[in-house]
Structures are given as structure tokens and as C-alpha cells.
Amino acid sequence: MPTAEARWTDAELLEAIAGYRQVLARENVGQAARTAELHRELSEASSGGRSIGSFGRRMSNISAVLVDAGILPANAYPPTLGNVGSGVRVRILNLWNSGADLTPTADPVVLAKRVLTAKATLKTKPVGQPAPAAATRTVAAFVRDPKVVAWVLKLAQGFCESCDEHAPFERDDGEPFLEVHHVRTLAEGGGDVVENCVALCPNCHRGLHYAADRQTRRASLYLKIGRLITSPPAP
Structure with a gap:
């Protein structure tokens, strides 16, 4: 030593x-x-x-x-x-x-x-945190309309609207697990309306947020799904 x-x-x-x-x-x-x-x-x-x-x-x-x-x-x-x-x-x-x-x-x-x-x-295995500390953060979040989420999920009928694959699993209540995504994000001024939302599997959802080609993926949704609008609706 x-x-x-x-x-x-x-x-x-x-x-x-x-x-x-x-x-x-x-x-x-x-x-x-x-x-x-x-x-x-x-x-x-x-x-x-x-x-x-x-x-x-x-x-x-x-x-x-x-x-x-x-x-x-x-x-x-x-x-x-x-x-x-x-x-x-x-x-x-x-x-x-x-x-x-x-x-x-x-x-x-x-x-x-x-x-x-x-x-x-990193060259060696990290020690990690056997007892991680909890932190309280204040996060701004947009108010979501549950009726819009429900309608988009009904339209999808259990299939991802991007890759067309069936939801990867079912929730405890038996409903297929899909995530509702705002194609034009709320932070960009997109509306919380059916015409700006799609139901996605978790993989496609993460891709639209983090993939290097996420803008191309978003453009393909506009071409594929007829109900989508390309700008926020008029007030």
C-alpha cells in the first residue's frame, strides 16, 4: 500500500x-x-x-x-x-x-x-450513494387537460402513432400504456389541444425529446397524422 x-x-x-x-x-x-x-x-x-x-x-x-x-x-x-x-x-x-x-x-x-x-x-467503479439525499425543487409546469389526453388515447386504440407498434405493456387498470406528447411543445407555444397531441410508446416519446434527428421525427408526424396542426390555434 x-x-x-x-x-x-x-x-x-x-x-x-x-x-x-x-x-x-x-x-x-x-x-x-x-x-x-x-x-x-x-x-x-x-x-x-x-x-x-x-x-x-x-x-x-x-x-x-x-x-x-x-x-x-x-x-x-x-x-x-x-x-x-x-x-x-x-x-x-x-x-x-x-x-x-x-x-x-x-x-x-x-x-x-x-x-x-x-x-x-471514470476509470474505476464509483462508490455511489447507499442513502441518497432528498432534494426539494420548485418546478414550473403547464396545466394539462385530462379530456384532451383521454381523447388522444382513444384515437390511438392502444397503438403508438409514430411506430404503429402496440403499447409495450398494460397498466394495472388494463389500459395499454402510451404517453401523450405535444408535437409543438407547450414551452414553444403549442396548444394543449387534440390537434397538437399524439399518443406514443415510451421509446418514440423519448426519441422526440432527445434523439439527434428529433426535428425530422417531428416533421414525419405532421406528414403522417392528418389531424395535427403546425402552429398554435388562434385564441
Whole structure:
């Protein structure tokens, strides 16, 4: 097992930084830091076989580096550099500022970005969150008319209006599971009307939101389904 702090690789420092960010995230939502548990998990998953105590000391090193850089540290770790060389201090700060923030988040947009970063940088299995923190978010949502949803589902008769396949499964009440999608989204000014809605299987629905060719997919719906309008209805 390595003992010299100066021998920490960038991968090991990133493991420590990722753990440190977890503590910050917990503190930000008023949760207990659970440092002892974190250090044990980091040690067990460590790519360099670092000890529990080694991670504890490294966390205090990170606090000291952040304080020197004018960044608010985690309350759980009193800042101390010990015998850490200036080269390691610079590496810690550079890695912290590299943008590789992989801390857990409740924001789906931020999560998607961090997933891309993680896929490009992860070398070892992550520790994860045995007890994820809950976060309360205020989200603006459009009011939906249940009659419109019901009518569109009746028109579809259990078949996806994009791929023409039958609904992939039935709900508890025996109804085929399809999702009603606004072709011109409500955020774009589309109306919550039958002429702007289609019933889709989950796969086609996700494709219309996230596929690289989603605009082509949307255009094909206008060509295929005669009831659809291409602009919001007049008030």
C-alpha cells in the first residue's frame, strides 16, 4: 500500500475530490457529512489501495488548498496541508477547477452533463450513494387537460402513432400504456389541444425529446397524422 502522499496519481486525487464534493453536497442540503463511512467506501474502491486514514488526511489537504484559493471548504474537514508538497497542491487545485464536477444532483439537465463527463473520465467503479439525499425543487409546469389526453388515447386504440407498434405493456387498470406528447411543445407555444397531441410508446416519446434527428421525427408526424396542426390555434 502506498504511503508517500506525493505519489498520489491524478486518478487517486480525482477519487478524493469526488468524495469531497459529496460531503459538500450533503452539507448544502443540511445532511450529515458521514465522513467515516465515506472514507471507508473510498478506501475499498481506491484505484491505488489508499487507507481510510489516508483519505481523511487528503480531505483536509483539499480544504487547505480551497481556502488558499478563496473557495469555501467543507465544514467537516479542518484545513491542513501537513507535509504535502507544492506540486500536489497545484495538482489538487487544477483538478478541482477542471470542471469534472461529478457530485450527485437532482437537476436532470445538470445530471445529463455530468453523466457525459463521467463516461469520459471514470476509470474505476464509483462508490455511489447507499442513502441518497432528498432534494426539494420548485418546478414550473403547464396545466394539462385530462379530456384532451383521454381523447388522444382513444384515437390511438392502444397503438403508438409514430411506430404503429402496440403499447409495450398494460397498466394495472388494463389500459395499454402510451404517453401523450405535444408535437409543438407547450414551452414553444403549442396548444394543449387534440390537434397538437399524439399518443406514443415510451421509446418514440423519448426519441422526440432527445434523439439527434428529433426535428425530422417531428416533421414525419405532421406528414403522417392528418389531424395535427403546425402552429398554435388562434385564441
